[in-house]
Amino acid sequence: MENKTKGYLDMELLRFTTAGSVDDGKSTLIGRLLYDSKAIFEDQLESIERTSKKRGDEHVDLALLTDGLRAEREQGITIDVAYRYFATPKRKFIIADTPGHVQYTRNMVTGASTANLALILVDARNGVVEQTLRHSFIASLLQIPHVIVCINKMDLVDYNEDVYENIRKQFMSFAPKLDINDIRFIPISALKGDNVVDRSKNMDWYNGATLLYTLENIYIGSDQNHIDGRFPVQYVIRPQSDEFHDYRGYAGKIEGGIFRVGDDVKVYPSELSTKIKTIDFYKDSLKTAAKPQSVTITLEDDIDISRGDMIVNKNSLPKVSQEIDLMVCWFNERPLVPGGKYAIKHTTKDARCMIKDISYKVDVNTLERNFEDKKVGMNDIARIKMKTTAPLFYDSYRKNRNTGSLIIIDESTNETVAAGMIV
Amino acid sequence: MDKIIINHLRELESESIHVMREVAAQFENPVLLFSGGKDSIVMVHLARKAFYPARIPFPLMHIDTGHNFDETIEFRDRLAKETGAELIVRYVQDTIDQGKVVEETGINASRNLLQTTTLLDAIEDLKIDAALGGGRRDEEKARAKERFFSHRDEFGQWDPKNQRPELWSLYNGRKKLGEHFRVFPISNWTEMDVWQYIYMENIDIPNLYFTHKRKVFKRDGTWLALAPFMKLKDNEEVVEMDVRCRTIGDITCTGVTLSKANTLEDIIAEIAATRVTERGGRADDKRSEAAMEDRKKEGYF
Structure with a gap:
């Protein structure tokens, strides 16, 4: 038990975005990831079974899990960004599930703004279509570091390697227009489960990892900018108590780089220089802090600083x-x-x-x-x-x-x- | 170079603290809604961390239905005293006495819905411009659509189809006079995250969350705790069982779980194995499929 509890405490967080329409199997894929990682509960499943039946659907519509608003369920569309959560022993995942139609570009952009990874679905029967290009461009514009292109519905093209290869080439032919370094391709069938959680027995020709394995193991440690120290001041903490009479701390979230006690820093807009005296987090004094930690910094010199100012590392100025x-x-x-x-x-x-x-x-x-x-x-x-x-x-x-x-x-x-x- | 490991709980914690500090910076008169449940206890803990060594710069506010577990009230008063934060309590009973709402009758009568009026009155009276709540997106499907900064019009209503887009960690709290915001700093936490965090930070929680003997009865498949103001149907039998609360709310609509979980480790193991959501035992959500959405539109928590 002890180990199990400890294990939960060591997970990394991966935020990814998906975009797509009802037809390309996005909901089925998300439903499968949630179901296989036990993030869907029995009462949720019963509830969507009831609704599906009431609407006269032939099978359970997993989209009902994410389409939470009455209007969305009635119209059978996703209007807004829906956030879903699941975890495996390795990572906790936050999915920003967004509608794929062009009129919802703004929702895709919103979902993409916080994502480390974008999951782009391509229907193996249709290949790269306009929507594929749109999703890829938004991922590139919003600088999502990793893109996984899932070529879905492989079961409907007899798990044919040529189909997969052609789509991969098609995608790579416009990839130079995009600004994405890490693009991967996985042939899957969300419906049948091929290469989602378990390796497919139907596609011996594919040697790569399954989708879940990739999500769990993709290296995200270098996604953050660890070079340029950036600390926008959010709030000034002045306790004015006897114990902390002269305390003046600058609270904020580190938005870039690493800060250490003793570092030379520059404050904007005054452009005055000073050193970091302490980095406080509640009752702890830290030696270092990095993006995306929320901390409170105190400085060696008494400088007039307020919300909206920025403390930066002196070696790399904004x-x-x-x-x-x-x-x-x-x-x-x-x-x-x-x-x-x-x-x-x-x-x-x-x-x-x-x-x-x-x-x-x-x-x-x-x-x-x-x-x-x-x-x-x-x-x-x-x-x-x-x-x-x-x-x-x-x-x-x-x-x-x-x-x-x-x-x-x-x-x-x-x-x-x-x-x-x-x- | 020092190795910096930031696990998922620390990342969520940082995000929540960032949101709380934004509230303190962007609003003039915020309150933290406190129910005595684990989520609001975690919220108070995060608020202490966000502003330390200063005190939490906003009061705690409890909307009291009068139908509480006694332990909740004791715990609430103790925590308020410990943090030094001001505690505001508003009573649903007062709203009933003023004739603004009428008490529900019948076997499933609950004051849960009536709280909305008491809450909105308090927001108006005290000129509150932001109310921090412990709602989480994983709790319920309408909540999955919530923003961190959720705008409410002058009637306190939520318009889910017309929400402001929320990007990166930039929160737009601009509003007109009379409007307010509901802010949900722990939006991205799951039930499991909350329990792991309580465990990691060693946060004190009411004993109700651990196994104890209690007189209970079964209604619509859910075990409910017996309280003096609850009416029993003829076929409902009161028995004493080993139970614990998975959520704590109004006693009339909060189901209890049969459980022998005695420690936080036990609770985490139990949740890891469970196949029903935590709100599965909440009678208030079962009233209709869009029960939560409808209540939220009117100004519920």
Whole structure:
């Protein structure tokens, strides 16, 4: 028992995203992963069996597990990002399950923003289709480090190696347009279970790992930026108690690199230099802390620092500018207004911006750039330039997904209208 | 170089602390909703860690149905005292006395639904702009769609089809006057994560979670604890059993589990082997398939 409990405490966390439509077997695949890892419970299964029967479905629709809202169940579609959880003795998994249709690009982008890995499903009978390209492009745009292309429904093509090889080649032919280093291919049948949890007996020609084995073992240790120390100050802790009379701690989450006690650091926007005095986490004093730990840092010198400032490692400084060049995905029914003013959130910093220029739009289905039509509406992806009211301290999104990202907010409705990835 | 190992619990912990600090920074008048259950106990523990050595910068608020396990109230008062946080208690009984809601009648009568009115009144009275809750996405299918920062209109309603997209760890807490947010820092935790964390951090929890002898009766396949204000059907027989609570809520709708689990290790082993969700014993969820979604839209926890 002791060992079992301990074992649970040593798991890593892997967040992955899936996108797809009802037809490509995505729900069946997720259902199988959840069921085989015992993340589906009997009362949940009974409940969806009842609903399936009531709707007159021929078999149990596992999509009902993730489609939680009444409207989704009634219409048989996924409207929103659904989060599902399962664990094996090796890892805990968070699945961001998103709809695959073009009108839900914004949900795919949302699900992709926190993922380490994207699972892209291809129907073996249809090969690479528009939707495959769209999912791959979003994975690339959002800089998901690992992509697994599951060529599904192999049972319907007689487990034929040529089919698999052709699809793999087809995918690799446009891969150079993508910015993804780690792409893997697995031939599976989610329905029959081939290569999902257990190795397929029907595909001797495939020597690679099963899907679950890959999810459990793929190396994610180097996904985080461990080089450039970035600590956006979130909240200033001043206890003003007798015991901690002079304590002034800067609370935040490390968004890049590693910080050590004694490190030389620079504080933005003042650009003053100092050293790290302590790294506190509750009653513990740490010697080092790394992304993504939430800690409280105290400094050797008394510098005026507040929320929105950033403490960085002196050896690798961020860019500082008010002129920002970025890719945006637009989320709102009200289109982007050229020259319009919006609020933005970047790390812990709030500012305002003005949209200066729309450089081009990207067609998410062909990856072609459109320099003519510059109307940016819901689900559009575009490259734009903005000017901010205060300088941002940032890295390119390629270098750091947290210091390189921002959201745009409509000040009249307070809605989040776009996600931005700084170029 | 020092080897830094961050396991899944530490990563979840960090995410939750980050969310709590965002609340303290973005809102003027937040409260932490405290029910006395394990999730809210973990929330208090996380809040202490987030702001140490300062005190938790917001009060704890309990919406009291009056139908509690006695141990819950004792535990609540002790924890509030220990953390030094202010404790606000609002009573469903007061809302009933004011004539704002009518007590349910019949055999399955529960004050669970009435809590919503008491909660929304408290939010309005005290001008609360953010209420932190211990809801988790794995609990229930409507909760799987929740945001960390969940917007509520001036009537306290949730509009699940029109939620703000939430990306990276950027949380948009902007709102108009009279609107508020529900914030769920432990959204990404599962029941197992909560128990493992309680074990790892050695967090004190009420004895109700461990096996004890209790007078219980069976209704609709669920064991319920006997309490003075509960009505029995003719065919329902009260027996004494070894039970423990898997969730703690209003006593009228919280099922107990037959269990001999005596330690946290036992509980973790029991949950690893169980085939029913923790809310499987909650009569409040069984009222209809979208029971939770409907209650949440109106402003439930």
